[in-house]
Amino acid sequence: MSTLTEPRHQPAAAAAPRIAQPVNFVRTVTSEWIKFRTLRSSWLVLLAAVVGVIVIGQLIGYNTGKSFSHLAPEDAAPSGVMQGYFLGQLLIGVLGVLFVTGEYATGMIRSTATAVPRRLPVLAAKALVYGLVAVVTMVPTCIVTFLGAMAFRSHYGHGSSLGDPGNLRVVIGTGVYLALIGLLGGAIGWIVRNTAGGISTLVGLILVLPVLFEVVPGTWAKSVSKFFPSNAGSSFVSTVHAADTLTPWTGLVVLVAWVVAAIALAAVLLKRRDV
Amino acid sequence: MIEARGLTKKYGEKTAVDDVTFTIRPGIVTGFLGPNGAGKSTTMRMIVGLDAPTTGTVTVNGRPFAEHASPLHEVGVLLEARAVHTGRSAENHLLAMAATAGISRRRVQEVIELVGLQDVARKRVGAFSLGMGQRLGIAAALLGDPQTIMLDEPVNGLDPEGVRWVRHLLRGLADEGRTVFVSSHLMSEMALTADHLIVVGRGRLIRDMSVSDFIASASTESVRVRSPQATELRELLLGKGAKVSSSARNELDVVGLTTDEIGTTAAESQLTLYELSPVQASLEEAFMELTGESVEYRSHTVEESAA
Numbered sequence: 001m002s003t004l005t006e007p008r009h010q011p012a013a014a015a016a017p018r019i020a021q022p023v024n025f026v027r028t029v030t031s032e033w034i035k036f037r038t039l040r041s042s043w044l045v046l047l048a049a050v051v052g053v054i055v056i057g058q059l060i061g062y063n064t065g066k067s068f069s070h071l072a073p074e075d076a077a078p079s080g081v082m083q084g085y086f087l088g089q090l091l092i093g094v095l096g097v098l099f100v101t102g103e104y105a106t107g108m109i110r111s112t113a114t115a116v117p118r119r120l121p122v123l124a125a126k127a128l129v130y131g132l133v134a135v136v137t138m139v140p141t142c143i144v145t146f147l148g149a150m151a152f153r154s155h156y157g158h159g160s161s162l163g164d165p166g167n168l169r170v171v172i173g174t175g176v177y178l179a180l181i182g183l184l185g186g187a188i189g190w191i192v193r194n195t196a197g198g199i200s201t202l203v204g205l206i207l208v209l210p211v212l213f214e215v216v217p218g219t220w221a222k223s224v225s226k227f228f229p230s231n232a233g234s235s236f237v238s239t240v241h242a243a244d245t246l247t248p249w250t251g252l253v254v255l256v257a258w259v260v261a262a263i264a265l266a267a268v269l270l271k272r273r274d275v
Numbered sequence: 276m277i278e279a280r281g282l283t284k285k286y287g288e289k290t291a292v293d294d295v296t297f298t299i300r301p302g303i304v305t306g307f308l309g310p311n312g313a314g315k316s317t318t319m320r321m322i323v324g325l326d327a328p329t330t331g332t333v334t335v336n337g338r339p340f341a342e343h344a345s346p347l348h349e350v351g352v353l354l355e356a357r358a359v360h361t362g363r364s365a366e367n368h369l370l371a372m373a374a375t376a377g378i379s380r381r382r383v384q385e386v387i388e389l390v391g392l393q394d395v396a397r398k399r400v401g402a403f404s405l406g407m408g409q410r411l412g413i414a415a416a417l418l419g420d421p422q423t424i425m426l427d428e429p430v431n432g433l434d435p436e437g438v439r440w441v442r443h444l445l446r447g448l449a450d451e452g453r454t455v456f457v458s459s460h461l462m463s464e465m466a467l468t469a470d471h472l473i474v475v476g477r478g479r480l481i482r483d484m485s486v487s488d489f490i491a492s493a494s495t496e497s498v499r500v501r502s503p504q505a506t507e508l509r510e511l512l513l514g515k516g517a518k519v520s521s522s523a524r525n526e527l528d529v530v531g532l533t534t535d536e537i538g539t540t541a542a543e544s545q546l547t548l549y550e551l552s553p554v555q556a557s558l559e560e561a562f563m564e565l566t567g568e569s570v571e572y573r574s575h576t577v578e579e580s581a582a
């Protein structure tokens with residue numbers, strides 16, 4: 001193969017430095033970061049997730065501290081105060097969907113795909129940018145939630161510290177769980193390419209389907225249900241281990257497998273379909 | 276340089292582009308002309324790899340578009356469909372595009388000024404008028420100082436000043452040695468802007484020729500004659516091999532003879548002429564004639580649809 005570069009027929013530009021450089025992954029990531037931070041909706045939804053998880057955590061901390069002796073085990077456990085993540089996962093998941101489907105809804109994807117016509121770097125860059133944003137905002141949010149809620153509980157003598165067994169895993173894990181759901185949302189966005197469809201699919205997968213399987217009679221349904229992303233995730237972010245659920249680290253592995261599989265499917269479709 | 280070879284695109288049963296082969300050369304403006312649904316936009320999407328051809332190939336500057344290291348520097352493209360996130364400002368849109376190719380903030384400002392959007396660059400694109408959106412699209416196309424510029428109906432929504440500006444811009448880019456490929460429905464616009472024409476209809480290539488050849492070949496000249504003795508004159512002209520039709524009493528439309536020949540013929544038989552004037556078919560009519568059979572979405576007059 002020849003590695004010679006062809007001469008360009010552009011006399012004026014020959015002396016001047018080139019205006020455009022080759023596309024690479026770092027530049028693609030930079031572009032995606034600009035895209036993320038220049039949409040007001042990104043910050044509004046993130047803010048809602050941060051505030052939602054923290055406020056719900058403080059309410060739980062206060063209430064469960066006050067009536068500690070009447071609580072079910074999973075509410076009494078230290079991980080009980082992290083349950084604001086139910087709201088958080090919806091917001092972070094939906095924002096993940098929107099980060100992708102917003103491009104399809106507005107036609108931006110056509111500009112994106114002409115700027116980076118290999119396409120897969122865009123998928124990877126979006127996942128990296130959004131994954132990092134979610135981890136960087138949600139892990140501190142979860143730490144603040146825990147410390148604040150435990151301050152309420154301590155007031156009633158039922159506090160627990162970050163250093164107690166399992167707590168650090170749960171607190172940091174909740175932040176990581178939220179980021180993984182965000183990535184799952186993004187992958188669904190690439191697959192479905194439509195905001196309403198993407199959000200419905202995500203909600204169906206993480207909220208509706210597990211509940212449907214709960215009410216199906218027979219044990220097989222329960223043994224399948226524990227492998228759903230949200231159930232696997234909740235095994236990971238809980239300090240109590242209920243029967244019929246996965247162990248924490250198996251839960252994490254299963255959740256990551258979901259995300260990886262969804263991204264792989266998204267990549268295949270992105271490469272194969274017309275924009 | 277854009278080279279399409281046997282380019283075909285099917286959407287299910289529908290063949291949008293049908294075995295099209297052409298070469299778009301640098302240094303000139305090439306117009307891409309055809310009625311609605313002819314396959315212009317589809318062809319352009321295939322050129323930049325948004326749609327994959329069903330069969331055939333298309334290369335830009337010698338390679339498939341996606342294989343270029345710096346795509347924005349190879350082809351600047353304005354697509355027909357909107358391609359900007361409405362929630363972002365024009366400036367941020369361009370900055371995000373620029374980032375993929377390491378293009379400086381200064382260059383972004385430069386193209387914003389070039390298209391005249393400096394006053395609204397920080398406004399949300401969602402609030403833009405059609406013309407402002409087109410200008411932003413043109414700015415994005417020019418961002419990477421591309422060797423090839425491809426614009427799908429760039430004057431759509433532009434005011435007369437904007438139309439003139441685009442015309443000059445395209446000419447200037449071609450004069451710098453770049454490849455310029457512009458689509459349009461309007462033959463008259465292309466006659467002013469383009470040097471070369473690619474005409475398509477129903478996905479097929481109909482013509483690939485220079486604008487001057489097109490104008491020369493396509494415009495059939497006729498002569499309008501008014502005479503109180505039109506019936507007699509008609510016989511004489513038919514005898515000389517002309518084609519004669521009549522659209523009003525005492526009025527003839529003659530094809531195949533010059534005004535001189537018709538005048539002489541009339542004088543020889545002492546026939547009175549009130550009018551003798553050459554009529555040039557407009558470019559638009561020539562274009563319609565050319566693509567007449569390949570018009571897919573025809574509008575009907577009231578009587579036609581009533582019948």
Ligand SMILES: Nc1ncnc2c1ncn2[C@@H]1O[C@H](COP(=O)(O)OP(=O)(O)OP(=O)(O)O)[C@@H](O)[C@H]1O
Binds near residue numbers: 286289291309460
């Ligand atoms: N994604 C698609 N799916 C199905 N059919 C399509 C698609 N894109 C285009 N077509 C069809 O292909 C044909 C060519 O469309 P195209 O938009 O390329 O025409 P055009 O020459 O750009 O028309 P116009 O002048 O109206 O812009 C049309 O009949 C259109 O309906």
Ligand SMILES: [Mg+2]
Binds near residue numbers: 315316317355427
């Ligand atoms: Mg079109």
